[in-house]
Amino acid sequence: MDKEITIYDIASETGVSPTTVSRALNNHPAVKDKTKKKIFDAVDKLGYRSNIFASNLRSKFTNNIGVIVPRLNSSFQSAVLAGMEKIANEAGFNLIISQSFESEEKEKANAKSMYNSRVDGLLVSLASNTKEIAHFKPFIKKGTPVIFFDRIAEDSNMTGVIIDNSRAAYNSTQHLIEQGCKNIVHALGNPNINIYADRLKGYKYALMDNGLAFKNNNIIFSDLNEASGEEIAHKILSIKPLPDGLFVSNDICAASCVNHLKKAGIRIPEDIAIVGFNNDTVSRLIEPNLTTTNYPGFEMGEVAMKNLINRLKDRSDDVLQNTNTITLKADLIIRDSSLKTKKLTGHKRNLKDDKK
C-alpha cells in the first residue's frame, strides 16, 4: 500500500511552499505560469491525487449531490437519473443516490444520511406517503439548495421541476372526447401525489368543458403496475354500460389492461379507446400501439441538475434563486389505441410518433 503523495511532497520536490502548490492546483490566478508548469510536472511525476477529505474539511464543499427517488428500478426514474448523472459528471459533481421505497420513514432516514454526508445540493422526488417535508428543513437552514422533481411538495415554496400534469391529462381526455367517447374511465395512482392529483383535475376539467358529467364510479385508484392492469380490466368490464374511453396514468399498466380487455373480447379502440401515460417503450410495442403522453425523463433530470448546479455556482443569482417551478413540455402522442374515427396515415403517424 503506497504512501499517500501530498502537496507537501510536491512542495519539497519543486522547492515552493505548500500554499503555492495548493493555489496552482486550484488554478488560482496569482501563480506564475512558470511555477504552475513546474508544479504540474511534479504532480504528474509523483502521481499526486488530491485528498478530497482534507479539502472538504477546510472548504466545506464536497462536490457531491444527493438524489432521493422513490424507486430506482422504474423506467421513468432511471431516465431522470441518467440525465442528472450526465450533467453532474460534466460539471465535476458526484451523484449519491438513494431510494425511499415509497416510505416517508426511509425518505427521512435518507435525508439525514445525505445531510451527514454534507451533500452540496439535494434533488428529491417524494415518496407517495410523504405528508410533510420538515426533514428537508435542515438543508434550507444550512443554505444547501433542495430541488424537487416530478413529485413535488406543492404547498411549500421550494423549487420544483415538473410537467404540466393537469394540462397533459386535459389533453388526453379532450382527445378521447374528440374521438367520440362519452363515458371515460380514469385510472390513477395515489392521489396524495401531486402528479396524480393534478391529472385527475385535468380529466375533470376536460369533462366539464365538454359538458360531460363527472362520475365517481369512473375513477379507479390503483398501483398502476402490470398486475393492476388486470384488476382495472375487471372493474371496467363490470361497469354497465361498458365505458367507451379509458385514460390510464401509466403505460405499463395501460398495456396490461389492454391485453386483459382484448382477452375478454373487447375491441380496442372500437369498443374502448385507451390512452396511457409516459411514452414507455411498451407503448410502441403492444397491439394496438398506445396513445400516450411523452414524459421527458432524461430531460427533466438534465434540467433539474442544471438548475441546481447554477445555484451552487452563483449563490447570488437572484433570478435563479427565485425560480419556483420549472414546467417541461409533455406532448400527447396519438397512436392507434385511441383512434376511433380515422386511422392515422403512415405519414401523419411518422410525424407525431417517431421520436425515441
Add this chain to the structure above:
Amino acid sequence: MDKEITIYDIASETGVSPTTVSRALNNHPAVKDKTKKKIFDAVDKLGYRSNIFASNLRSKFTNNIGVIVPRLNSSFQSAVLAGMEKIANEAGFNLIISQSFESEEKEKANAKSMYNSRVDGLLVSLASNTKEIAHFKPFIKKGTPVIFFDRIAEDSNMTGVIIDNSRAAYNSTQHLIEQGCKNIVHALGNPNINIYADRLKGYKYALMDNGLAFKNNNIIFSDLNEASGEEIAHKILSIKPLPDGLFVSNDICAASCVNHLKKAGIRIPEDIAIVGFNNDTVSRLIEPNLTTTNYPGFEMGEVAMKNLINRLKDRSDDVLQNTNTITLKADLIIRDSSLKTKKLTGHKRNLKDDKK
C-alpha cells in the same frame, strides 16, 4: 448558517475530553456506560452531527461505494442498482453512481474520479468497447476491492457476478430445437462483451449437440434496441428459406422484431418461433407473450453488494477473498412465442410464468 457543533463542544459541555467523546461516539468498549450516557445526552441536546470529512481524513474510510454502469436508463441496470442500493443503505454505505455511456474513455475518467473520491469499494459493469482494465489497477494496488457484474473482464482474475450466459443460451436454443426448429437465427450485441460472446457459444453448442450446422449467415449483430428490431426483421425476411427459429438476446429488441415480422404477415410461432432474453416487462405484454430467460437484476445487485461489503468488513476472510466468480440462476421462461408443438395449459403457464 449555524455554527458547526464539534466533539469539542460536546467535550466542554460534559466535562470530559474530546478523546472520550470520540470513543463514545464510536462505541469503543473502554468508556464507562455512565460517561457514554452523559455524552449521548449532550449530543442530542446540542444536535451534534459527525463531520465525516474530518473522520475520513484520519481514518481513511469513506463509507462510499462507487458503481460504474454503461447506462443508467436500462431496465436491467436500474434493477441491479436498486438491489445494490438496498443492501448498501442497510449496511450504512452510500452509493456513488456514474455511467460510462459505453465508452472506454468515460469509464476511465469515471474510475479516476471514483479513485479520487476514495471510495471504499467499486462495482463495475464494463462498457462495450473496453478492451483492457488497467484503469482499475490503482484500486487493487491500494487494496480497494473491485467487483465486476454482468459484463466482466474474463481474462483478469478479478471477482465477477454473472449468470451462466452460455448455458442460458444453450437452453434457449435447445428449446427452439425441441419445438422442431432446424434453421435458427441468433441476434446478438457486441461480441466484445462477454455476455454476448458466451451466449453465442451456448447457441453454437446447442446446434452442435443436436447435429445442426452452424451458419454464419444466421448470426445477426445489432444494437439490440427497439429500432434494431426492425432491421433484424428485415434481415430475417431476406433469408431464403425463411428461418423457423429466432433467438434475440434482448426482449425489447425481440418484441420490436416480433411486431415487424407480424406486420410482414409472418405468424409467430407457427412460421418462426421466437425467444428473447431478460424477462423484461414487455415480454409479458406483447402478443404473443415472449419466451425468455429470467435475468435477476435486483438479485444480482444484492449479491454483488453483499459480497463487496463482506470483503470490507473482514479483510482477512480468505474464502470470500478468493471467490472468483459468482454465478446466479437464470431460468428459461416458456411462453407462447416459441410454442409450436402444444399450447401451454393455463395451469402449466402459471407455474412457470407468474413471478415478477
Add this chain to the structure above:
DNA sequence: TTAAAAATTGAAATCGATTTCATATTTGGT
C-alpha cells in the same frame, strides 16, 4: 491492606488541503 492488573480517561500529534495575513518580487510610469 496493598501491590498488581484491569479499566478509564486525557494531552497532544496527526490526517492533508485551504486560507489569512504578511512579505517578497516585479512591473510600470516618470
Add this chain to the structure above:
DNA sequence: ACCAAATATGAAATCGATTTCAATTTTTAA
C-alpha cells in the same frame, strides 16, 4: 533610476475527528 502599485509567494493557523501513548482510577487477588 526610483517609488508606488501590482504580482507572487510563504508561514502558520485552521478545519474536526482519530489515535498513540501516557496517566489516572478502579478492581482484583493475595
